[in-house]
Amino acid sequence: MTKTALVTGATSGIGEATVRALVAAGWRCIATGRRAERLDALVADLGADTVHPAVFDVRDDAARDAALDNLPPEFAQIDLLVNNAGLAQGLSPAQESSMEDWQTMIDTNVTAMVSLTRKMLPGLIACKGAIITIGSVAGSYIYPGGNVYAGSKAFANHFTLALRADLHGTGVRVTSIEPGMVETEFTLVRTGSQQASDDLYSGVHPMTGEDIAAAILWIAQLPPHLNINRIELMPVNQDFAGFRVARD
Ligand code: NDP
Numbered sequence: 137m138t139k140t141a142l143v144t145g146a147t148s149g150i151g152e153a154t155v156r157a158l159v160a161a162g163w164r165c166i167a168t169g170r171r172a173e174r175l176d177a178l179v180a181d182l183g184a185d186t187v188h189p190a191v192f193d194v195r196d197d198a199a200r201d202a203a204l205d206n207l208p209p210e211f212a213q214i215d216l217l218v219n220n221a222g223l224a225q226g227l228s229p230a231q232e233s234s235m236e237d238w239q240t241m242i243d244t245n246v247t248a249m250v251s252l253t254r255k256m257l258p259g260l261i262a263c264k265g266a267i268i269t270i271g272s273v274a275g276s277y278i279y280p281g282g283n284v285y286a287g288s289k290a291f292a293n294h295f296t297l298a299l300r301a302d303l304h305g306t307g308v309r310v311t312s313i314e315p316g317m318v319e320t321e322f323t324l325v326r327t328g329s330q331q332a333s334d335d336l337y338s339g340v341h342p343m344t345g346e347d348i349a350a351a352i353l354w355i356a357q358l359p360p361h362l363n364i365n366r367i368e369l370m371p372v373n374q375d376f377a378g379f380r381v382a383r384d
């Protein structure tokens with residue numbers, strides 16, 4: 137029987153690649169994001185029978201509920217939730233950061249992710265479904281300017297493991313995927329500069345959205361007795377050495 141995934145943040149990057157990978161493997165997807173034209177293009181490309189566009193800001197619970205509470209019947213049973221929508225804003229040290237940027241990251245990466253997950257739990261339990269959350273290496277290893285983004289992803293990583301404990305015995309599978317550098321629109325959104333994005337990834341051979349989507353698809357298709365708890369991925373040219381000292 138055809139399974140259905142809800143993929144948040146499917147207008148670009150990891151989310152869009154995930155929808156493409158799942159649909160190619162025979163899944164139906166509900167693809168979400170604020171940019172309706174991007175979702176429309178995805179539907180035009182992949183077909184309205186396999187992709188249902190759901191346009192809403194994940195921070196707006198009422199808009200989210202309006203989009204998800206009356207799905208077409210063939211999309212109504214959601215077997216897989218991919219918590220992917222998220223962003224970083226800014227790279228300034230904490231003492232120079234914007235409170236507005238911090239609030240946006242907390243509202244999107246933490247509050248909205250938790251709220252959507254809570255909403256989906258009864259349905260996921262009923263069908264013994266699965267949850268995959270895109271956390272980040274930034275939640276485990278600190279880099280300067282990571283501050284609230286890193287904190288929000290530490291929350292995502294850890295909340296996902298905590299869900300696994302609470303869902304013990306329900307048959308629901310839960311996985312935290314924690315990538316390093318993936319070349320998407322992430323750094324453009326974070327810095328507002330395409331040049332800064334190009335410079336960051338230049339020569340690194342960063343991961344692609346398709347690389348992460350392949351991991352998601354692999355996990356989604358595992359037999360129901362098998363749970364991948366967490367996966368950390370990096371490009372070969374990125375590592376986690378980060379100790380520094382300052383001298384007086
Ligand atoms: P992109 O910027 O390419 O994609 C982000 C997606 O999130 C877009 O589809 C965007 O849709 C959606 N989104 C952001 N804010 C909102 C909002 N308020 N409401 C609805 N949708 C929203 O970046 P990535 O694909 O790289 O990011 C996907 C996830 O992966 C994020 O959670 C990110 O933190 C995480 N990640 C990324 C890494 C990287 O190096 N790229 C590494 C580790 C984790 P729209 O703007 O249309 O609303």
Ligand code: 8X3
Binds near residue numbers: 274316317318
């Ligand atoms: C973002 C990962 O390595 O670009 O979540 O900071 S990294």
